[in-house]
Amino acid sequence: MILKNADVVLGDGVKKLDIRIENGKIAELAEHIEGEGADCTGLTVFPGLIDMHVHLREPGYEKKEDIASGSAAAVKGGFTQICCMPNTNPVADNKVVISYIVHRAREVGLCKVRPIGAITQGQEGKNLAAIGAMKAAGAVALSEDGKSVVNSGLMANAMLYAADFGLKCLCHCEDASLVDGGVVHEGYYSTLTGLKGSIRAAEDIVIAREILLAESLSLPVHICHVSTYSGVQLIREAKARGVQVTAETCPHYFTLTDEVIATFDTNTKVNPPIREERDRRAIVEGLRDGTLDCIVTDHAPHHLDDKNVEYAQAAFGISGLETSFALSYTQLVKGGALTLVQLAQKMSANPAHILDLEGGAIAVGAPADLTVVDLNRAWTIDPADFASKGRNTPFAGREVYGKVIYTFVDGEIKYREADA
Amino acid sequence: MPVIMDAQGLARTLRRLSHEIEERNEGFENVALVGVKRGGEVVARRLAALISGSGRGEVPCAGLDITMARDDLVSAFILPDAERNEPGFSLDNKTVVLCDDVLHTGRSAVAGIEAIFRLGRPAKIQLLVLVDRGGRELPVRADYVGKNVPTAREEYIEVRFTELGQGADSLTVIRR
Amino acid sequence: MLKHKDILGLYDLSAEEIDEILTVGMSMKKLLRQNIKKLPHLQGKSVTTLFYENSTRTRCSFELAAKYMGAHVVNIAAATSSVQKGETLVDTGKTLDAMKNDIIVIRHPMGGAPRLLAQTVRAHVVNAGDGMNEHPSQALLDMLTMRENFPTLEGLRVAILGDISHSRVAKSNLFGLTKLGAHVTMFAPRTLLPTGIDKMGAKVCRSREEAVEGADVVMGLRIQLERQHAGNFPSLGEYAKYYGVNEDVMKYAKPGALVLHPGPVNRGVELTSALIDGDTSRIEEQVLSGIAVRMAILFLLTKEEV
Numbered sequence: 001m002i003l004k005n006a007d008v009v010l011g012d013g014v015k016k017l018d019i020r021i022e023n024g025k026i027a028e029l030a031e032h033i034e035g036e037g038a039d040c041t042g043l044t045v046f047p048g049l050i051d052m053h054v055h056l057r058e059p060g061y062e063k064k065e066d067i068a069s070g071s072a073a074a075v076k077g078g079f080t081q082i083c084c085m086p087n088t089n090p091v092a093d094n095k096v097v098i099s100y101i102v103h104r105a106r107e108v109g110l111c112k113v114r115p116i117g118a119i120t121q122g123q124e125g126k127n128l129a130a131i132g133a134m135k136a137a138g139a140v141a142l143s144e145d146g147k148s149v150v151n152s153g154l155m156a157n158a159m160l161y162a163a164d165f166g167l168k169c170l171c172h173c174e175d176a177s178l179v180d181g182g183v184v185h186e187g188y189y190s191t192l193t194g195l196k197g198s199i200r201a202a203e204d205i206v207i208a209r210e211i212l213l214a215e216s217l218s219l220p221v222h223i224c225h226v227s228t229y230s231g232v233q234l235i236r237e238a239k240a241r242g243v244q245v246t247a248e249t250c251p252h253y254f255t256l257t258d259e260v261i262a263t264f265d266t267n268t269k270v271n272p273p274i275r276e277e278r279d280r281r282a283i284v285e286g287l288r289d290g291t292l293d294c295i296v297t298d299h300a301p302h303h304l305d306d307k308n309v310e311y312a313q314a315a316f317g318i319s320g321l322e323t324s325f326a327l328s329y330t331q332l333v334k335g336g337a338l339t340l341v342q343l344a345q346k347m348s349a350n351p352a353h354i355l356d357l358e359g360g361a362i363a364v365g366a367p368a369d370l371t372v373v374d375l376n377r378a379w380t381i382d383p384a385d386f387a388s389k390g391r392n393t394p395f396a397g398r399e400v401y402g403k404v405i406y407t408f409v410d411g412e413i414k415y416r417e418a419d420a
Numbered sequence: 421m422p423v424i425m426d427a428q429g430l431a432r433t434l435r436r437l438s439h440e441i442e443e444r445n446e447g448f449e450n451v452a453l454v455g456v457k458r459g460g461e462v463v464a465r466r467l468a469a470l471i472s473g474s475g476r477g478e479v480p481c482a483g484l485d486i487t488m489a490r491d492d493l494v495s496a497f498i499l500p501d502a503e504r505n506e507p508g509f510s511l512d513n514k515t516v517v518l519c520d521d522v523l524h525t526g527r528s529a530v531a532g533i534e535a536i537f538r539l540g541r542p543a544k545i546q547l548l549v550l551v552d553r554g555g556r557e558l559p560v561r562a563d564y565v566g567k568n569v570p571t572a573r574e575e576y577i578e579v580r581f582t583e584l585g586q587g588a589d590s591l592t593v594i595r596r
Numbered sequence: 597m598l599k600h601k602d603i604l605g606l607y608d609l610s611a612e613e614i615d616e617i618l619t620v621g622m623s624m625k626k627l628l629r630q631n632i633k634k635l636p637h638l639q640g641k642s643v644t645t646l647f648y649e650n651s652t653r654t655r656c657s658f659e660l661a662a663k664y665m666g667a668h669v670v671n672i673a674a675a676t677s678s679v680q681k682g683e684t685l686v687d688t689g690k691t692l693d694a695m696k697n698d699i700i701v702i703r704h705p706m707g708g709a710p711r712l713l714a715q716t717v718r719a720h721v722v723n724a725g726d727g728m729n730e731h732p733s734q735a736l737l738d739m740l741t742m743r744e745n746f747p748t749l750e751g752l753r754v755a756i757l758g759d760i761s762h763s764r765v766a767k768s769n770l771f772g773l774t775k776l777g778a779h780v781t782m783f784a785p786r787t788l789l790p791t792g793i794d795k796m797g798a799k800v801c802r803s804r805e806e807a808v809e810g811a812d813v814v815m816g817l818r819i820q821l822e823r824q825h826a827g828n829f830p831s832l833g834e835y836a837k838y839y840g841v842n843e844d845v846m847k848y849a850k851p852g853a854l855v856l857h858p859g860p861v862n863r864g865v866e867l868t869s870a871l872i873d874g875d876t877s878r879i880e881e882q883v884l885s886g887i888a889v890r891m892a893i894l895f896l897l898t899k900e901e902v
Contacts, residue, residue: 188792192607194707194729194764197791264708308686310706312727494636497899499623504630 001411002037006372007044008362009344019045021368024410029364040372043405046344047362048080048369049325050351053145053170053224053248053296055317056082056113059100060089065301065389067101070321071110073299073388075415077321078404080111080369081352081359082299085145086118093118093129095137102138110414111407112369114140114357119158119169125150128158135165140355143170145224146271148206150176152213159219168354170222173206173231174272183312185273189258195311200228200279203272207231211238211245220244222354225298227253227272229282236291246354247286248294251327252318252394254283260394266307266314267394270300274394288337293350295343297324301390319390323381325373327395329402368411377403424551424569424577427589433566434463437548438470440564445515448477450543452514454507456532457483459521462581463550467519482507484518489534491527511540517564521579521591523549526560551577551591569593598896602714602721605730606772614736614772617892621740624895625888628664637895638667641698646688646713647724648674648704653859654724654734657883658701661890667699685709689716699897702726720897728762728790733893734858735768737885739776741878742813744885745854750777755807755849756798757841758817758866759828761788765858766817770798783807785839787828804845811849815856816841816866832865842868854878 003019008029018037020028051074057065065073074082084101086092092101098115105113117134119142121127131142142162148171149155159169179198184190186197207223211234214221226232226249238245252270257277260268268274286292300317307314328347332338338346352360359369381398383391407415425433445451448471455464461483468481487493487502518532529547536545548564553571571577574596580586598613606614627633643662645655655671662669685704692700699720702710707727714721725731739749746752754773760766760782770780774797782793783801794800801807808814819835829835846853855867855877863869872879 186791188795191767191790191792192796194727194767196728264711305684308712309684310704310712311708312706488632488634494639497637497895499620499895500627500635501623502627502630502632504632 002033002035003040003045003372004033004037006040009044009046009340011341011349011361014044014340019362019370021408021411024368024412026362026364026366026368029362042374042376044340044373044375045362046078046371046373047348048359048407048409049078049347049371050081050357050359051079051297051299051321051324052083052141052294052351052355054082054084054299054321055087055301056084056101057301058088058104059097063303063389064306067104067113068108069387069389070299070301071105071108071113073319073321073386074111075407075409076387076404077323078325078371078373078407079321080371080407080409081114081357082111082321083114083116083140083355085116085143087123087146091118091122092116093121093123093134095130095133098134098137098139111409114138114355116141116143116145116170118142119144119149120154123147125154128154128161131162131167132165135167139167140357141168141170141222143172143224145170145172147176148172148174152209155210156213156217159213159217159221163219166356168220168222170224171206171210172224173203173210175202175205178202178205183269183273184261185258185275187258187276189261193261193264195261198273200230200275203228204230204234207234211235211243214245215243218244220246223247225250225253225272225296226283226286226292227275227279229279232282232286232291236286236289239291246293246350247291248296249283249287249292250296250298251320251324251331254280254287255327255331256280256394264311265394266309266311267318267392267396269311269314269316270298270318271316284332284335284337287332287346293346293354295324295328295346296351297321299388301388302392303389304391307392317392318394319383319386319388319392321388322386323393323395323400325371325404326379326381326400326402329375330400334401368408370406370408371404372406372408374403374405375401377401379403423590423592424567425591430550430589430591433550434466434470437564437566438467441467441517441548442476444546444563448479450513450515451479452509452511452516453479453481453519454484454511454516454532454536455481455519456528457485458584459579459581460484460519462583463521463548464519465583480507480509482509484532484535486528486531486535489531489538491531505535505539507539511536511542513541513543515544515546516542517546517548519548521550522577523547523552523560523562524555526556526558529560530558550579553577597899602710603732603893603897604710604714604721604723606732606735606768606775607730609732611775614739614775617736617889617896618740618743620892620895621736621885621889622743624891625740625744625885628884628888633664635665635891638662638665638898641667641898642670642696643667643699643701643894644670644672644692644697645701645724646672646692646703648702648709649725651703651725654703657886658722658724658733658890661887662699662894664887665891665894667894685713686716689713693717693719699894722893722897725764727764729764730768731764732768733886733890734765735772736889736893737882738769738815738856738858739772740885740889741856741882742854745878746812749773752778752813753781753811754778754813754815755781755783755811756815756817757783757804757807757839759788759819759823760784760793760817761790762820762823763817769815770796781807781811783839785829785835788823804839804841805848808841808845808848811853813854813856814841814846814849816861817858818860819862819865832862836865840865840867841871843870846871852876856882858882
């Protein structure tokens with residue numbers, strides 16, 4: 001198959017090229033390739049997007065999402081590769097659950113699903129999970145996502161032991177004693193609504209700890225879903241002095257501010273919470289200057305039953321796979337903070353590099369994981385159209401730019417936009 | 421603006437009405453006067469004073485706030501500005517003469533009867549009005565009438581009493 | 597006429613709507629003072645009090661207000677309802693709606709719950725206190741009590757002292773009072789002062805004396821013992837000593853300044869007994885204002901249907 005006349009996002013710029021795909025790989029890249037092909041005039045081809053932070057809910061919470069629906073949402077959102085967090089039921093803290101996910105994802109056969117194993121058994125923060133066995137079964141990283149490993153000594157050991165197997169810890173940073181039941185960012189709007197807030201330090205303290213552990217141990221660490229301006233600054237300073245720290249953020253942190261909670265819409269409830277304009281700007285700047293390496297969705301689908309309740313009772317999380325690219329493109333590229341090349345780095349190359357995954361670049365010989373997008377297409381986010389079971393989005397009704405037209409995984413079209 | 425009654429006419433009418441009450445009830449024993457606030461109360465108090473002043477007897481007398489008994493309280497969602505009715509004597513087994521200034525639709529009279537029932541169980545209730553202007557909407561009839569003045573819908577009767585700070589006594593037909 | 601189907605908070609209500617509730621409340625109070633407590637306006641209507649949190653005082657006040665106006669009243673306490681079996685608020689609301697309730701009065705420990713209910717049901721919803729969000733009827737009764745004692749709330753100086761962080765009463769009062777032109781000062785330990793309250797129109801003071809200076813009304817808010825256990829202050833004794841309102845502090849207020857408290861009072865903590873029982877205390881008066889203002893709310897909510 002040949003894609004013709006596409007604007008191809010390469011590592012050093014965007015070029016008008018033809019792409020020949022053969023045996024699931026990119027066989028040729030040239031200005032003109034002879035033969036029949038799909039005309040991609042006006043479309044932009046990105047290296048297959050990679051989301052290193054999603055929740056697929058299977059096993060255990062299939063009412064919210066399963067590997068099939070999550071994979072469908074992923075390819076619809078332009079993702080060719082996703083990494084799923086271990087807070088399932090049972091927890092992915094052993095090779096059996098990891099293998100199950102790997103095999104089930106292959107059966108589904110849409111995108112590449114890379115499981116992340118728990119750091120401790122049952123995510124209970126007591127004993128290390130079977131890290132070696134999980135690696136052998138296909139785990140690509142470790143995380144306690146949903147909480148932090150409270151015991152600093154255990155966290156240090158986890159980082160050291162994981163390093164023996166070439167795995168990184170992806171750290172959810174949250175000091176539970178400071179959060180203390182908080183459900184939103186503490187500020188004007190938490191006072192206005194009377195919803196219990198938590199201060200930035202609840203996140204920052206653990207970001208600082210993980211950085212200091214990585215620094216002391218001379219090991220890499222990755223910080224999940226950064227939401228505070230102060231957290232961005234901590235990471236920036238750490239990078240400047242050579243700490244091997246990488247970090248991610250999510251579209252809601254660079255798009256929304258905490259005034260959205262004023263309506264008590266539980267779709268705005270997410271952890272860490274949506275913060276203030278000062279934070280939002282810092283997140284954009286962190287992405288721009290490279291402090292923040294990746295954009296992830298923290299795709300956290302929930303059933304309506306988990307959201308159509310009192311704010312304090314509602315589940316945390318946003319269903320993000322199908323809105324991430326458009327929000328990122330609209331906010332960051334059209335907003336002037338990033339170039340298309342930088343956006344491709346944040347959403348593909350950097351995650352691939354951090355987790356040592358295949359893909360991440362359009363190059364001859366690489367797997368033909370490609371995301372073909374119409375950047376000029378404006379559309380309105382409507383959760384009723386989601387492939388995900390989770391319709392929980394605070395972005396319903398928002399107009400965005402950038403529609404995924406085709407998603408190729410190993411050269412096969414796994415998603416095709418209805419009109420295409 | 422035809423004046424129906426001036427101060428003198430009113431005095432004469434009240435005197436006659438007091439005799440009619442006396443005649444119908446064979447004296448004033450067991451009679452009580454209850455006047456619908458505020459005009460009817462003036463009528464009742466004047467009658468009581470007249471009866472007492474002429475040495476014919478002492479008739480207990482009280483004003484009656486009918487707001488809480490109005491039939492349109494709910495339908496018109498009226499916010500009541502009422503005073504609690506505390507006549508100071510028992511209405512039980514009395515012949516209560518309910519006094520009002522003008523009888524028109526009959527709704528005030530019915531509300532008056534309702535308000536009286538909330539205070540006790542009289543043996544009889546009789547209705548006294550200074551003017552019956554016709555236009556009944558309910559099956560109500562006055563026992564004592566000062567004057568019958570048939571009026572049109574667009575007319576009303578303006579009542580002035582000195583007690584209420586409205587100048588000299590007068591009852592006048594006014595065209596809207 | 598109220599423009600809202602529900603009374604969820606004073607943040608949502610306009611100055612005109614608040615003024616109307618207070619005006620009707622004054623009339624209701626006049627009737628109540630004369631012991632007239634049989635109004636027909638809610639005859640044939642059903643009012644359900646749905647309390648997920650204990651509050652005998654508020655529930656009783658709403659119940660009497662509804663009964664004085666002739667409504668059928670059903671009281672649901674969370675402890676005896678299907679809530680414990682795990683029914684969601686939305687489902688409970690649908691059930692109450694199906695039972696043809698006209699008004700649901702809800703008290704809930706979580707902010708925003710009355711709004712969720714209001715979005716679900718056809719019935720009018722009255723917020724009787726939701727978490728740390730709002731307690732509109734309490735603020736309205738405070739304002740009614742003030743209105744009876746002062747010619748206008750415009751320019752009135754109201755000092756609020758106590759646990760402001762956890763107080764829906766403080767916030768509802770702040771929203772309501774500032775909308776009607778009053779000035780609100782606040783004082784509390786920093787641990788009990790919520791972020792951003794100064795941006796909502798309150799003048800946050802650094803001492804009791806500064807807060808009370810020139811005040812027409814001094815309002816104490818309940819300090820709960822659990823706040824001590826949560827580490828918000830060392831002890832009730834220390835609170836009383838450094839943050840409580842006593843006679844010396846009251847000297848900074850205008851002569852004859854009123855003393856209010858939403859109750860129940862911790863004697864000698866928020867306010868001294870001498871102030872609670874003094875001539876300027878209107879704490880008992882607030883109770884009658886409570887029924888009056890709740891009657892006014894029920895009256896105005898159902899009035900729009902006529």
